[in-house]
Amino acid sequence: MRSKTFLFSRSIWLQQIRNIGWIALAHLLLLLAVVPLPMIVVYTTKATNQLPTWRNIYSISGPFQGMIAFTIPVLLAIFLFRYMQVKNSADYMHSLPFRREALFAQNMVLGLAILFIPIIVTACLTAMLCYVLPIDRSILAMADVMRWTAEMGLMELFVFTASVFVGMLTGLSVLQGAFAYILFLFPTGISVLVLLNMEYMLRGFASEYYLTAKLEQIVPFVRFLELESRSLSTTEAGCYIIVTMLFTALSLWLYRKRQSEAANQALAFPILRPVFLYGVAFCFMLVGGLYFGEMTVNSLGWIIFGYVMFSFIGFFVAKMIVEKTWRVFYKWKEYMYFVAAMLVVGVIIHFDLTGYEKRIPQLSEIEQVYFGNSTARFQQFFQEEHNVSIEQPDQFLKSKENIKNVYLFHQQLIENRNTHGALQGDFRNVAIGYVLKNGDRFIRTYSVPADEYMLFARPIVESNEYKKNYYFLLHDKGVAPIRQVTIIEEPVGEKRVTLIEPKQINEFMSSLKQDMMEEKMESLVGGVGTWGMIELLQSDGDIIHVTWKKTYAHTEQWLTQHKLLSKARLTAAEVDYALVVKNKERKPLYEILGDPNSAQAQQFLQQSATLRVTNKQQIEELLRQSASNPGDALYFIAFYRSGQREPQWEVIDEKNIPSFIREQLP
Amino acid sequence: MIEIRHVRKEFDEVEAVKNVSLHIQQGSIYGLLGSNGAGKTTLLKMMAGIYKQDAGEIFIGGEPVFENVKVKQTTIFLPDALYFFPHTTVQQMAQFYKDVYPSWNEERFGKLQELFPIDVHKKIHRMSKGMQRQVAFWLAFSAMPNVLILDEPFDGLDAVMRQKVKNILVQDVAERNMTVVISSHNLREVEDLCDHVGILHHGEMLMEKELDDLKADVHKIQVAFRNGLPSLFLRGFQVLFQEERGSVLLCIVRGQKEQVESHIRKFEPLIFDVLPLTLEEIFIYEMGGVGYAIENILV
Numbered sequence: 001m002r003s004k005t006f007l008f009s010r011s012i013w014l015q016q017i018r019n020i021g022w023i024a025l026a027h028l029l030l031l032l033a034v035v036p037l038p039m040i041v042v043y044t045t046k047a048t049n050q051l052p053t054w055r056n057i058y059s060i061s062g063p064f065q066g067m068i069a070f071t072i073p074v075l076l077a078i079f080l081f082r083y084m085q086v087k088n089s090a091d092y093m094h095s096l097p098f099r100r101e102a103l104f105a106q107n108m109v110l111g112l113a114i115l116f117i118p119i120i121v122t123a124c125l126t127a128m129l130c131y132v133l134p135i136d137r138s139i140l141a142m143a144d145v146m147r148w149t150a151e152m153g154l155m156e157l158f159v160f161t162a163s164v165f166v167g168m169l170t171g172l173s174v175l176q177g178a179f180a181y182i183l184f185l186f187p188t189g190i191s192v193l194v195l196l197n198m199e200y201m202l203r204g205f206a207s208e209y210y211l212t213a214k215l216e217q218i219v220p221f222v223r224f225l226e227l228e229s230r231s232l233s234t235t236e237a238g239c240y241i242i243v244t245m246l247f248t249a250l251s252l253w254l255y256r257k258r259q260s261e262a263a264n265q266a267l268a269f270p271i272l273r274p275v276f277l278y279g280v281a282f283c284f285m286l287v288g289g290l291y292f293g294e295m296t297v298n299s300l301g302w303i304i305f306g307y308v309m310f311s312f313i314g315f316f317v318a319k320m321i322v323e324k325t326w327r328v329f330y331k332w333k334e335y336m337y338f339v340a341a342m343l344v345v346g347v348i349i350h351f352d353l354t355g356y357e358k359r360i361p362q363l364s365e366i367e368q369v370y371f372g373n374s375t376a377r378f379q380q381f382f383q384e385e386h387n388v389s390i391e392q393p394d395q396f397l398k399s400k401e402n403i404k405n406v407y408l409f410h411q412q413l414i415e416n417r418n419t420h421g422a423l424q425g426d427f428r429n430v431a432i433g434y435v436l437k438n439g440d441r442f443i444r445t446y447s448v449p450a451d452e453y454m455l456f457a458r459p460i461v462e463s464n465e466y467k468k469n470y471y472f473l474l475h476d477k478g479v480a481p482i483r484q485v486t487i488i489e490e491p492v493g494e495k496r497v498t499l500i501e502p503k504q505i506n507e508f509m510s511s512l513k514q515d516m517m518e519e520k521m522e523s524l525v526g527g528v529g530t531w532g533m534i535e536l537l538q539s540d541g542d543i544i545h546v547t548w549k550k551t552y553a554h555t556e557q558w559l560t561q562h563k564l565l566s567k568a569r570l571t572a573a574e575v576d577y578a579l580v581v582k583n584k585e586r587k588p589l590y591e592i593l594g595d596p597n598s599a600q601a602q603q604f605l606q607q608s609a610t611l612r613v614t615n616k617q618q619i620e621e622l623l624r625q626s627a628s629n630p631g632d633a634l635y636f637i638a639f640y641r642s643g644q645r646e647p648q649w650e651v652i653d654e655k656n657i658p659s660f661i662r663e664q665l666p
Numbered sequence: 667m668i669e670i671r672h673v674r675k676e677f678d679e680v681e682a683v684k685n686v687s688l689h690i691q692q693g694s695i696y697g698l699l700g701s702n703g704a705g706k707t708t709l710l711k712m713m714a715g716i717y718k719q720d721a722g723e724i725f726i727g728g729e730p731v732f733e734n735v736k737v738k739q740t741t742i743f744l745p746d747a748l749y750f751f752p753h754t755t756v757q758q759m760a761q762f763y764k765d766v767y768p769s770w771n772e773e774r775f776g777k778l779q780e781l782f783p784i785d786v787h788k789k790i791h792r793m794s795k796g797m798q799r800q801v802a803f804w805l806a807f808s809a810m811p812n813v814l815i816l817d818e819p820f821d822g823l824d825a826v827m828r829q830k831v832k833n834i835l836v837q838d839v840a841e842r843n844m845t846v847v848i849s850s851h852n853l854r855e856v857e858d859l860c861d862h863v864g865i866l867h868h869g870e871m872l873m874e875k876e877l878d879d880l881k882a883d884v885h886k887i888q889v890a891f892r893n894g895l896p897s898l899f900l901r902g903f904q905v906l907f908q909e910e911r912g913s914v915l916l917c918i919v920r921g922q923k924e925q926v927e928s929h930i931r932k933f934e935p936l937i938f939d940v941l942p943l944t945l946e947e948i949f950i951y952e953m954g955g956v957g958y959a960i961e962n963i964l965v
Binding site for chain 2: 009010011014015018019087088089091092094095096097098099100259260261270
């Protein structure tokens with residue numbers, strides 16, 4: 001029976017091959033040019049002493065292979081189904097005695113052939129080259145070729161079916177191409193946009209926490225470029241296969257539903273029009289909010305301006321695409337529906353009608369709290385940690401006291417809704433999370449004014465539990481016995497004290513640990529001066545570096561007792577004099593430090609009021625109070641050391657200004 | 667052969683075809699008339715199974731058309747804007763039709779070459795519009811369809827070619843009982859061809875008629891009487907139109923020709939002529955009463 005062969009008409013094959021055969025040829029030539037050709041070129045040129053460091057086929061020309069994988073299948077989908085996007089050919093093809101399923105199946109099979117045959121030919125040739133050319137098996141082996149064939153095939157198939165799918169939704173080939181690429185970016189793009197915008201609207205929303213979910217991994221191009229270092233996992237490959245099958249099934253379903261007259265229409269199904277219009281308006285709105293939010297540092301007025309302006313543009317651009325005309329502005333009523341809907345959503349979110357901002361678990365339900373300045377470690381709660389930091393500001397706390405203090409801080413933050421909005425001045429990021437007894441987790445992030453932070457975070461930060469988690473040295477486990485202590489002065493580094501006697505090391509270590517345990521918050525959160533660095537050599541050969549802060553009284557006392565202090569750090573005895581410079585204009589220190597001999601720096605020194613300090617006691621006090629971080633402090637100090645021409649520049653914090661400076665250099 | 671029941675189709679909320687029903691018998695040539703935008707092409711494309719109707723049913727030979735391979739194998743649609751695969755020659759297209767339409771007649775294709783003076787190895791896209799249309803007819807006739815649907819088919823054909831094509835059409839209808847549907851905005855173009863005519867206006871079927879009936883029913887007569895018009899003269903039959911030209915009365919009446927003649931002869935007219943009536947005139951007078959500006963519809 002002839003009807004058995006209807007699914008595949010020889011003539012349709014012939015016609016389609018005549019139309020799109022060039023894509024198969026281009027595909028093959030491009031693949032040959034980026035895989036076997038470079039292999040031949042590299043291995044046949046005389047200078048073979050420099051062999052390439054290929055790890056797999058992607059190393060040869062990964063980005064070019066990516067370009068092929070993300071253009072050829074899109075082109076193929078466009079040209080294969082070009083007939084249904086042009087009115088005359090759509091009418092003609094659908095007047096022929098073929099069912100749509102048959103046309104679709106035939107085109108898909110042809111498409112697969114055009115994708116796979118060149119890949120397989122290239123793979124065979126590459127495999128052959130692996131044997132013919134003097135290529136080390138460790139560089140390229142058969143397994144690499146197999147993997148490449150499978151992954152390249154799957155990726156191209158995915159891109160192809162996705163492009164066919166969007167082709168069913170639109171009636172314009174240009175839009176088919178554009179929509180295909182938008183589709184690849186859409187899942188990631190919309191998630192990022194929504195999350196970042198939620199942060200503007202909802203105080204405490206931890207977008208950072210949700211964004212670390214490696215969203216870029218679901219962008220196919222990004223994933224392709226990473227194939228060189230990481231092959232597709234079984235799960236990933238499974239996902240790609242499922243999505244590919246889904247696209248194929250949906251395409252067939254849509255093709256059967258699709259009307260012939262959809263040719264030349266921007267959207268093939270009328271039902272998609274509102275979806276497209278309002279979808280584009282929504283995405284543009286989010287982009288606008290993000291743009292103005294980032295530009296003006298979260299100014300709500302500007303964000304709303306961005307929402308309105310961009311959604312307006314997005315809506316009417318979409319309208320122009322759908323209606324294929326410029327004259328669309330008289331249809332403003334449809335836009336107003338969008339505005340009204342967004343107003344409702346905006347009101348619900350902004351006035352927190354869902355209670356998100358005020359939500360806080362019951363104190364009694366909390367098993368442990370998370371406190372820090374980023375959500376990074378909250379994410380890894382269930383994972384084993386690979387890197388142990390010497391100082392860890394983000395941590396889980398379990399003591400009742402700390403749970404309560406974090407809870408109180410959080411309550412305070414919830415009450416202080418006013419601090420929401422434009423951020424100016426000194427702010428600190430706070431991440432607060434809870435792990436509840438029932439296993440639920442809860443995370444919020446806030447930007448808190450520095451004063452408020454110091455006030456509420458102090459009991460937490462200064463607690464023993466926090467400190468023990470904070471300093472690796474104070475951990476109960478993990479630190480091997482210390483074999484040697486080296487104290488190195490900074491920033492000059494010419495002084496150095498080494499302790500190797502176990503008794504001395506033990507004494508020194510206990511005073512250092514005591515200093516850490518007693519450390520005040522100001523010292524912990526930074527900004528205090530340092531004397532130098534302490535290098536601890538462990539029995540397992542690892543070295544721990546600890547900052548020797550000027551606030552460490554016990555350590556200093558121990559060094560003094562053992563007459564090591566002057567060998568470990570700069571003391572007043574070695575300073576001829578100190579020059580205190582009043583920085584009235586509050587210029588940052590690095591402008592002067594950058595080049596002390598520059599005309600600008602010299603001019604600054606001449607114009608500023610200075611005080612020359614020679615009293616050793618006063619110099620010692622200055623040494624103790626100064627810090628070396630380059631900031632725009634009110635006073636700069638240059639310590640002129642004996643026998644050195646260049647001074648050592650430091651700054652002094654306003655809170656720590658000695659009284660004699662206040663008096664003599666007001 | 668073709669049965670259309672309450673078919674409706676809209677594009678973008680504009681109703682192109684509204685509740686159209688019609689019936690076309692096998693072996694007839696049906697003329698679908700209407701002005702531009704009347705919905706002719708839409709209706710034809712639905713008949714050809716290209717468009718799917720929003721409502722109603724379309725059957726050819728008792729089977730629904732849409733996505734029906736069996737029906738479509740014996741139905742050929744010639745659109746007003748022709749399509750051929752890019753860069754194909756007549757020979758290649760013929761090969762394609764041969765594969766696609768089981769009833770393809772290679773012998774006929776060869777015979778028809780005498781009528782269509784075209785090189786089979788020439789690329790169709792390089793040909794003039796008129797030649798392309800000849801190719802389309804050539805292929806369609808060689809495929810020997812049961813139903814041939816033609817949308818404005820004679821555009822671009824010269825008078826000689828038009829006549830040739832019409833001859834083959836009539837011949838096929840006579841010999842093979844082929845059913846033909848022709849759309850046109852010009853009544854005169856299809857007048858000599860069609861046996862049935864339907865008028866589509868704003869997506870609605872205004873009327874459907876068999877032409878022989880029409881011509882037999884309506885008569886244009888010219889009469890004059892010695893002593894003026896007898897008072898009872900016009901009582902006997904339905905007058906569609908009357909006009910006095912001096913003492914001569916011109917009127918269009920409906921009725922059986924013999925009856926009309928015998929009725930008039932009773933009054934012993936001085937002059938009595940039965941004049942030929944063009945199809946166009948029949949329509950205009952028939953429709954005149956309904957109130958449509960039929961002149962505009964039929965050009």
